[in-house]
Amino acid sequence: MMQPTRVIDFVDAVAVYNDYPALAGVTFSVDRQEIVLLQGPNGAGKTTLLRACAGLIPVVRGSAHVLGVDIAIDRESIRERVGLLGHQNGLFAELTIAENVDFWSTVVGATRAERDAAMQRMSIDGKLANRRVSELSAGQKRRCALACLVVRRAEIWLLDEPHAGLDAKGRDEIDLILKEAASAGATIVVASHEVERAQQLASRTVSLVAGHVRGVS
Amino acid sequence: MTMSVSRIAQAVAVKDLRIELRSRIVTNQVLPFSGLVMVMFAFALDSDDVLQGVAGGLVWLATIFSLFILVQRSFAIEVSDGALDSLRVAGVNPQGIFLGKSISLFVQLIALEVVLLLTAVVLYRVSLGGAGLVLLVTCVVSATAGLAFVGTLYGGLTAGARGRETLLPLLLLPVVAPVLISATRATEAAFTSNGVTVSEGWPWVAVLAVFAAVFGLGGLLSFGSLIEE
Numbered sequence: 001m002m003q004p005t006r007v008i009d010f011v012d013a014v015a016v017y018n019d020y021p022a023l024a025g026v027t028f029s030v031d032r033q034e035i036v037l038l039q040g041p042n043g044a045g046k047t048t049l050l051r052a053c054a055g056l057i058p059v060v061r062g063s064a065h066v067l068g069v070d071i072a073i074d075r076e077s078i079r080e081r082v083g084l085l086g087h088q089n090g091l092f093a094e095l096t097i098a099e100n101v102d103f104w105s106t107v108v109g110a111t112r113a114e115r116d117a118a119m120q121r122m123s124i125d126g127k128l129a130n131r132r133v134s135e136l137s138a139g140q141k142r143r144c145a146l147a148c149l150v151v152r153r154a155e156i157w158l159l160d161e162p163h164a165g166l167d168a169k170g171r172d173e174i175d176l177i178l179k180e181a182a183s184a185g186a187t188i189v190v191a192s193h194e195v196e197r198a199q200q201l202a203s204r205t206v207s208l209v210a211g212h213v214r215g216v217s
Numbered sequence: 218m219t220m221s222v223s224r225i226a227q228a229v230a231v232k233d234l235r236i237e238l239r240s241r242i243v244t245n246q247v248l249p250f251s252g253l254v255m256v257m258f259a260f261a262l263d264s265d266d267v268l269q270g271v272a273g274g275l276v277w278l279a280t281i282f283s284l285f286i287l288v289q290r291s292f293a294i295e296v297s298d299g300a301l302d303s304l305r306v307a308g309v310n311p312q313g314i315f316l317g318k319s320i321s322l323f324v325q326l327i328a329l330e331v332v333l334l335l336t337a338v339v340l341y342r343v344s345l346g347g348a349g350l351v352l353l354v355t356c357v358v359s360a361t362a363g364l365a366f367v368g369t370l371y372g373g374l375t376a377g378a379r380g381r382e383t384l385l386p387l388l389l390l391p392v393v394a395p396v397l398i399s400a401t402r403a404t405e406a407a408f409t410s411n412g413v414t415v416s417e418g419w420p421w422v423a424v425l426a427v428f429a430a431v432f433g434l435g436g437l438l439s440f441g442s443l444i445e446e
Contacts, residue, residue, distance in 0.1 A: 084302075084306045090299045090300045091300065094236040095235065095239075103228055104307075107309045108307060
């Protein structure tokens with residue numbers, strides 16, 4: 001069966017966060033295997049848009065489809081197919097990288113081969129894999145979190161400030177990983193303040209201001 | 218691929234217990250805290266007759282105080298780096314998360330209660346016969362199951378709330394009152410304290426079993442909605 005080209009399609013979507021209309025009528029779309037940058041000042045609605053795409057925040061008005069599913073009606077069925085990496089990594093500090101990835105593999109039903117492939121894709125070798133997350137650098141933690149995302153076989157990667165807290169080498173590593181993921185079939189939406197760097201990565205930039213799309217370039 | 222509830226529960230329980238074994242919160246903080254509660258009451262009451270009479274109540278009071286710490290800890294590891302959010306986004310079956318966290322809490326509470334009961338036997342010189350032991354084991358298992366289920370349910374409810382450290386005991390204490398009362402009565406019967414016979418303890422165990430069943434079922438059905446935004 002042909003996969004639909006448009007994987008995210010929001011038309012005049014409104015989402016409320018903490019009694020505030022963080023998305024005040026957003027029209028926004030993303031095609032399969034695209035890398036799209038969301039940019040805008042703090043409070044523009046970037047994080048809310050990512051969380052709405054992940055089905056975490058309800059869209060209360062307008063229409064919103066992710067992977068062909070109307071998420072205004074059904075937010076839960078897309079969750080297995082979408083991966084969100086926010087400001088936090090979603091890791092367990094007392095566990096090693098391998099144990100974190102193993103945990104995710106088990107709860108999502110990934111095979112041993114998929115788990116090994118995810119670790120390899122993030123350049124996590126034997127020695128690094130056995131280090132506890134609490135002992136890792138910010139870049140290594142990000143790589144571990146991305147390995148957990150890969151093991152989940154997410155079709156859409158929603159990344160909130162993926163470069164935050166990383167040194168130049170760590171940022172380059174993340175960019176490389178994202179390019180490889182897009183080549184391998186993932187669709188990626190990145191919210192970032194690092195516009196220049198992210199623009200080199202993205203095919204399109206969507207500017208958000210006060211919950212509205214102010215431009216697409 | 219959708220994973221079975223039991224597989225997810227096993228993964229969550231193993232993960233939680235592994236984290237506790239490494240962080241040693243139970244052995245280094247919870248156990249000394251509950252031990253202190255038992256010892257301080259021994260000094261404060263300073264009478265074997267009184268202590269034997271209240272031994273059951275003190276064991277369960279110390280257990281419930283410790284439950285607050287264990288539940289806080291159980292959900293702190295999920296929210297500190299956004300893991301609970303990630304589990305929700307990944308569409309991991311919340312029933313599996315609920316069961317897994319309940320199992321982990323159950324194991325930790327059982328370990329704690331064994332130490333507290335042994336402390337009561339040594340410190341308060343309570344006696345325990347064969348029939349009393351059977352009653353006590355049944356009481357401990359059913360009371361602990363109830364505490365683990367209700368603790369996980371309320372831990373999930375308050376996980377994302379501001380001031381959750383103080384909110385949790387405030388919400389949880391009235392709800393666990395039936396466990397405190399029933400388990401205390403059943404333990405008194407097991408110890409044959411205050412002239413109570415062992416057979417008088419069994420109706421209280423039935424109350425504990427009903428409590429565990431209600432909160433186990435309620436948790437399975439509602440945990441997913443509770444951890445939603």
